[in-house]
Amino acid sequence: MAKLLLNLRGVPDEEADEIRGLLDQYLLDYYETPPNRWGITGGGIWLRDPEQHPQARRLLDEYQRRRHERVRAEHEALRRRGELESLAQRIRREPVRFALYALLAGAIVAVMTVPFLQLALR
Helix, strand or coil: CCEEEEECCCCCHHHHHHHHHHHHHCCCCEEEECCCCCCCCCCEEEECCHHHHHHHHHHHHHHHHHHHHHHHHHHHHHHHHCCCCCHHHHHHHCHHHHHHHHHHHHHHHHHHHHHHHHHHHC
């Protein structure tokens, strides 16, 4: 029986391609299920032979550790060079979006607190 190796929900295409390449490189027999059209499932990478799962899991864990280190180093390099966008820069770039999000957050807080305020005023 096949064993799920990786749920593809939220996985960038670049990362999924690298994982497919890793599985191909080590000749691990896998198949992929596509995302559901209604968004219930995000798709997945499955191993056909469950006995290959420990090896695939080790490879995937090592890959994710290296990727984490690489992405963290890239982020740190951008921060040191001053190329990361700050919150203030993002707000200046998209003021309408910021205002809409602020209004939405305020509306949610109001809807959540009004019942309690009404109880307190009684």
